[in-house]
Amino acid sequence: MIIEKILGNLHQQPDAYASHHKEKVVLPSTLLVKRIQRVTTDHGKELGIRLPAGTGDLRDGDILAIDQHNIIVVSVLPTDVLVIKARTIHEMGVVAHSLGNRHLQAQFFDGSSEYGAEVMVCQYDHTVEDYLKSVGVPYDRQERVMPVPFRHAEHSH
Known part of the structure:
Protein backbone atom coordinates (compact mmCIF):
# COMPACT_ATOMS: atom_id res chain seq x y z
CA MET A 1 0.00 0.00 0.00
CA ILE A 2 1.30 3.46 -0.92
CA ILE A 3 0.25 6.39 1.29
CA GLU A 4 0.08 9.64 -0.67
CA LYS A 5 -1.75 11.89 1.77
CA ILE A 6 -2.50 12.29 5.45
CA LEU A 7 -6.19 11.70 6.14
CA GLY A 8 -6.39 13.63 9.40
CA ASN A 9 -5.04 13.38 12.91
CA LEU A 10 -6.39 11.06 15.57
CA HIS A 11 -5.67 13.59 18.35
CA GLN A 12 -7.94 16.15 16.69
CA GLN A 13 -10.85 13.72 16.36
CA PRO A 14 -10.35 10.97 18.98
CA ASP A 15 -13.99 9.91 19.26
CA ALA A 16 -14.50 9.54 15.51
CA TYR A 17 -12.46 6.33 15.40
CA ALA A 18 -13.02 4.91 18.89
CA SER A 19 -14.53 1.70 17.49
CA HIS A 20 -11.77 1.14 14.91
CA HIS A 21 -8.90 -1.27 15.44
CA LYS A 22 -5.73 0.82 15.62
CA GLU A 23 -2.58 -0.28 13.85
CA LYS A 24 0.52 1.85 14.45
CA VAL A 25 3.52 2.91 12.43
CA VAL A 26 6.02 3.62 15.20
CA LEU A 27 8.64 6.19 14.17
CA PRO A 28 11.43 8.12 15.85
CA SER A 29 11.03 11.86 15.42
CA THR A 30 14.01 11.97 13.04
CA LEU A 31 11.95 10.14 10.38
CA LEU A 32 8.97 12.50 10.60
CA VAL A 33 10.66 14.92 8.19
CA LYS A 34 10.98 12.34 5.39
CA ARG A 35 8.29 12.58 2.69
CA ILE A 36 9.28 9.29 1.06
CA GLN A 37 9.99 6.20 3.12
CA ARG A 38 9.14 2.55 3.64
CA VAL A 39 7.62 1.69 7.02
CA THR A 40 6.18 -1.34 8.78
CA THR A 41 3.19 -1.32 11.12
CA ASP A 42 3.18 -2.95 14.53
CA HIS A 43 1.22 -5.77 12.83
CA GLY A 44 3.96 -6.37 10.23
CA LYS A 45 2.21 -4.69 7.28
CA GLU A 46 4.63 -2.88 4.96
CA LEU A 47 3.64 0.55 3.67
CA GLY A 48 5.25 3.06 1.39
CA ILE A 49 4.85 6.72 2.24
CA ARG A 50 5.16 9.09 -0.71
CA LEU A 51 3.84 12.51 0.25
CA PRO A 52 3.82 15.38 -2.25
CA ALA A 53 6.39 18.16 -2.03
CA GLY A 54 5.19 20.89 0.30
CA THR A 55 3.43 18.47 2.62
CA GLY A 56 4.16 19.23 6.26
CA ASP A 57 6.10 16.86 8.48
CA LEU A 58 4.41 13.77 9.85
CA ARG A 59 3.04 14.14 13.40
CA ASP A 60 2.00 11.84 16.19
CA GLY A 61 -1.56 10.66 15.50
CA ASP A 62 -1.52 11.27 11.74
CA ILE A 63 -3.94 8.92 9.99
CA LEU A 64 -2.30 7.09 7.09
CA ALA A 65 -5.11 4.71 6.12
CA ILE A 66 -8.65 3.94 7.18
CA ASP A 67 -11.41 1.51 6.29
CA GLN A 68 -14.65 0.46 7.98
CA HIS A 69 -12.95 -1.37 10.84
CA ASN A 70 -9.26 -0.42 10.89
CA ILE A 71 -7.13 2.68 11.09
CA ILE A 72 -3.36 3.03 10.62
CA VAL A 73 -1.79 5.91 12.55
CA VAL A 74 1.66 7.35 13.17
CA SER A 75 2.92 6.83 16.70
CA VAL A 76 6.03 8.84 17.53
CA LEU A 77 8.63 7.51 19.93
CA PRO A 78 9.61 9.84 22.76
CA THR A 79 12.70 11.99 22.20
CA ASP A 80 15.41 12.51 24.81
CA VAL A 81 15.20 16.27 25.49
CA LEU A 82 16.37 18.99 27.82
CA VAL A 83 13.53 21.14 29.16
CA ILE A 84 15.17 24.46 30.01
CA LYS A 85 13.41 26.61 32.60
CA ALA A 86 15.19 29.95 32.58
CA ARG A 87 14.17 32.22 35.45
CA THR A 88 14.43 35.54 33.59
CA ILE A 89 14.21 36.81 30.03
CA HIS A 90 17.91 37.71 30.24
CA GLU A 91 18.83 34.17 31.27
CA MET A 92 16.70 32.75 28.44
CA GLY A 93 18.29 35.12 25.94
CA VAL A 94 21.81 34.13 26.96
CA VAL A 95 20.98 30.41 26.77
CA ALA A 96 19.13 30.76 23.45
CA HIS A 97 22.07 32.70 21.99
CA SER A 98 24.54 30.05 23.13
CA LEU A 99 22.45 27.21 21.70
CA GLY A 100 21.91 29.15 18.48
CA ASN A 101 25.66 29.44 18.05
CA ARG A 102 25.76 25.63 18.14
CA HIS A 103 22.98 25.50 15.50
CA LEU A 104 20.77 23.47 17.84
CA GLN A 105 17.06 23.44 17.17
CA ALA A 106 14.82 24.52 20.02
CA GLN A 107 11.08 24.64 20.58
CA PHE A 108 9.41 27.14 22.89
CA PHE A 109 6.31 26.61 25.03
CA ASP A 110 4.29 28.96 27.20
CA GLY A 111 2.71 28.48 30.60
CA SER A 112 -0.52 27.07 29.14
CA SER A 113 1.36 24.15 27.54
CA GLU A 114 1.70 20.65 28.97
CA TYR A 115 4.93 21.86 30.62
CA GLY A 116 2.99 24.31 32.80
CA ALA A 117 5.71 26.96 32.46
CA GLU A 118 7.54 29.00 29.86
CA GLN A 123 17.30 17.53 21.94
CA TYR A 124 19.54 16.09 24.61
CA ASP A 125 23.22 16.80 24.16
CA HIS A 126 25.75 16.24 26.93
CA THR A 127 27.63 19.43 26.07
CA VAL A 128 24.42 21.47 26.43
CA GLU A 129 23.72 19.78 29.75
CA ASP A 130 27.26 20.63 30.91
CA TYR A 131 26.77 24.24 29.79
CA LEU A 132 23.46 24.56 31.66
CA LYS A 133 25.06 23.15 34.81
CA SER A 134 28.01 25.54 34.53
CA VAL A 135 25.81 28.64 34.22
CA GLY A 136 23.27 27.43 36.79
CA VAL A 137 20.19 27.47 34.57
CA PRO A 138 17.46 25.07 35.77
CA TYR A 139 16.59 22.23 33.41
CA ASP A 140 15.18 18.71 33.38
CA ARG A 141 16.10 15.81 31.14
CA GLN A 142 12.91 14.13 29.91
CA GLU A 143 11.54 11.74 27.32
CA ARG A 144 8.87 13.59 25.32
CA VAL A 145 6.82 13.09 22.18
CA MET A 146 7.41 16.45 20.53
CA PRO A 147 4.59 18.15 18.61
CA VAL A 148 6.93 18.82 15.69
CA PRO A 149 10.23 17.13 14.89
CA PHE A 150 13.55 18.82 15.44
CA ARG A 151 14.96 19.66 12.05
CA HIS A 152 18.63 20.27 11.29
CA ALA A 153 19.23 23.93 10.55
CA GLU A 154 20.66 24.58 7.10
CA HIS A 155 23.28 27.29 7.15
CA SER A 156 26.49 28.54 5.62
CA HIS A 157 29.15 30.94 6.80
Missing part, protein backbone atom coordinates in the same frame (compact mmCIF):
# COMPACT_ATOMS: atom_id res chain seq x y z
CA VAL A 119 10.27 26.66 28.66
CA MET A 120 12.70 26.04 25.84
CA VAL A 121 13.14 22.41 24.75
CA CYS A 122 16.05 21.01 22.74
Whole structure:
Protein backbone atom coordinates (compact mmCIF):
# COMPACT_ATOMS: atom_id res chain seq x y z
CA MET A 1 0.00 0.00 0.00
CA ILE A 2 1.30 3.46 -0.92
CA ILE A 3 0.25 6.39 1.29
CA GLU A 4 0.08 9.64 -0.67
CA LYS A 5 -1.75 11.89 1.77
CA ILE A 6 -2.50 12.29 5.45
CA LEU A 7 -6.19 11.70 6.14
CA GLY A 8 -6.39 13.63 9.40
CA ASN A 9 -5.04 13.38 12.91
CA LEU A 10 -6.39 11.06 15.57
CA HIS A 11 -5.67 13.59 18.35
CA GLN A 12 -7.94 16.15 16.69
CA GLN A 13 -10.85 13.72 16.36
CA PRO A 14 -10.35 10.97 18.98
CA ASP A 15 -13.99 9.91 19.26
CA ALA A 16 -14.50 9.54 15.51
CA TYR A 17 -12.46 6.33 15.40
CA ALA A 18 -13.02 4.91 18.89
CA SER A 19 -14.53 1.70 17.49
CA HIS A 20 -11.77 1.14 14.91
CA HIS A 21 -8.90 -1.27 15.44
CA LYS A 22 -5.73 0.82 15.62
CA GLU A 23 -2.58 -0.28 13.85
CA LYS A 24 0.52 1.85 14.45
CA VAL A 25 3.52 2.91 12.43
CA VAL A 26 6.02 3.62 15.20
CA LEU A 27 8.64 6.19 14.17
CA PRO A 28 11.43 8.12 15.85
CA SER A 29 11.03 11.86 15.42
CA THR A 30 14.01 11.97 13.04
CA LEU A 31 11.95 10.14 10.38
CA LEU A 32 8.97 12.50 10.60
CA VAL A 33 10.66 14.92 8.19
CA LYS A 34 10.98 12.34 5.39
CA ARG A 35 8.29 12.58 2.69
CA ILE A 36 9.28 9.29 1.06
CA GLN A 37 9.99 6.20 3.12
CA ARG A 38 9.14 2.55 3.64
CA VAL A 39 7.62 1.69 7.02
CA THR A 40 6.18 -1.34 8.78
CA THR A 41 3.19 -1.32 11.12
CA ASP A 42 3.18 -2.95 14.53
CA HIS A 43 1.22 -5.77 12.83
CA GLY A 44 3.96 -6.37 10.23
CA LYS A 45 2.21 -4.69 7.28
CA GLU A 46 4.63 -2.88 4.96
CA LEU A 47 3.64 0.55 3.67
CA GLY A 48 5.25 3.06 1.39
CA ILE A 49 4.85 6.72 2.24
CA ARG A 50 5.16 9.09 -0.71
CA LEU A 51 3.84 12.51 0.25
CA PRO A 52 3.82 15.38 -2.25
CA ALA A 53 6.39 18.16 -2.03
CA GLY A 54 5.19 20.89 0.30
CA THR A 55 3.43 18.47 2.62
CA GLY A 56 4.16 19.23 6.26
CA ASP A 57 6.10 16.86 8.48
CA LEU A 58 4.41 13.77 9.85
CA ARG A 59 3.04 14.14 13.40
CA ASP A 60 2.00 11.84 16.19
CA GLY A 61 -1.56 10.66 15.50
CA ASP A 62 -1.52 11.27 11.74
CA ILE A 63 -3.94 8.92 9.99
CA LEU A 64 -2.30 7.09 7.09
CA ALA A 65 -5.11 4.71 6.12
CA ILE A 66 -8.65 3.94 7.18
CA ASP A 67 -11.41 1.51 6.29
CA GLN A 68 -14.65 0.46 7.98
CA HIS A 69 -12.95 -1.37 10.84
CA ASN A 70 -9.26 -0.42 10.89
CA ILE A 71 -7.13 2.68 11.09
CA ILE A 72 -3.36 3.03 10.62
CA VAL A 73 -1.79 5.91 12.55
CA VAL A 74 1.66 7.35 13.17
CA SER A 75 2.92 6.83 16.70
CA VAL A 76 6.03 8.84 17.53
CA LEU A 77 8.63 7.51 19.93
CA PRO A 78 9.61 9.84 22.76
CA THR A 79 12.70 11.99 22.20
CA ASP A 80 15.41 12.51 24.81
CA VAL A 81 15.20 16.27 25.49
CA LEU A 82 16.37 18.99 27.82
CA VAL A 83 13.53 21.14 29.16
CA ILE A 84 15.17 24.46 30.01
CA LYS A 85 13.41 26.61 32.60
CA ALA A 86 15.19 29.95 32.58
CA ARG A 87 14.17 32.22 35.45
CA THR A 88 14.43 35.54 33.59
CA ILE A 89 14.21 36.81 30.03
CA HIS A 90 17.91 37.71 30.24
CA GLU A 91 18.83 34.17 31.27
CA MET A 92 16.70 32.75 28.44
CA GLY A 93 18.29 35.12 25.94
CA VAL A 94 21.81 34.13 26.96
CA VAL A 95 20.98 30.41 26.77
CA ALA A 96 19.13 30.76 23.45
CA HIS A 97 22.07 32.70 21.99
CA SER A 98 24.54 30.05 23.13
CA LEU A 99 22.45 27.21 21.70
CA GLY A 100 21.91 29.15 18.48
CA ASN A 101 25.66 29.44 18.05
CA ARG A 102 25.76 25.63 18.14
CA HIS A 103 22.98 25.50 15.50
CA LEU A 104 20.77 23.47 17.84
CA GLN A 105 17.06 23.44 17.17
CA ALA A 106 14.82 24.52 20.02
CA GLN A 107 11.08 24.64 20.58
CA PHE A 108 9.41 27.14 22.89
CA PHE A 109 6.31 26.61 25.03
CA ASP A 110 4.29 28.96 27.20
CA GLY A 111 2.71 28.48 30.60
CA SER A 112 -0.52 27.07 29.14
CA SER A 113 1.36 24.15 27.54
CA GLU A 114 1.70 20.65 28.97
CA TYR A 115 4.93 21.86 30.62
CA GLY A 116 2.99 24.31 32.80
CA ALA A 117 5.71 26.96 32.46
CA GLU A 118 7.54 29.00 29.86
CA VAL A 119 10.27 26.66 28.66
CA MET A 120 12.70 26.04 25.84
CA VAL A 121 13.14 22.41 24.75
CA CYS A 122 16.05 21.01 22.74
CA GLN A 123 17.30 17.53 21.94
CA TYR A 124 19.54 16.09 24.61
CA ASP A 125 23.22 16.80 24.16
CA HIS A 126 25.75 16.24 26.93
CA THR A 127 27.63 19.43 26.07
CA VAL A 128 24.42 21.47 26.43
CA GLU A 129 23.72 19.78 29.75
CA ASP A 130 27.26 20.63 30.91
CA TYR A 131 26.77 24.24 29.79
CA LEU A 132 23.46 24.56 31.66
CA LYS A 133 25.06 23.15 34.81
CA SER A 134 28.01 25.54 34.53
CA VAL A 135 25.81 28.64 34.22
CA GLY A 136 23.27 27.43 36.79
CA VAL A 137 20.19 27.47 34.57
CA PRO A 138 17.46 25.07 35.77
CA TYR A 139 16.59 22.23 33.41
CA ASP A 140 15.18 18.71 33.38
CA ARG A 141 16.10 15.81 31.14
CA GLN A 142 12.91 14.13 29.91
CA GLU A 143 11.54 11.74 27.32
CA ARG A 144 8.87 13.59 25.32
CA VAL A 145 6.82 13.09 22.18
CA MET A 146 7.41 16.45 20.53
CA PRO A 147 4.59 18.15 18.61
CA VAL A 148 6.93 18.82 15.69
CA PRO A 149 10.23 17.13 14.89
CA PHE A 150 13.55 18.82 15.44
CA ARG A 151 14.96 19.66 12.05
CA HIS A 152 18.63 20.27 11.29
CA ALA A 153 19.23 23.93 10.55
CA GLU A 154 20.66 24.58 7.10
CA HIS A 155 23.28 27.29 7.15
CA SER A 156 26.49 28.54 5.62
CA HIS A 157 29.15 30.94 6.80
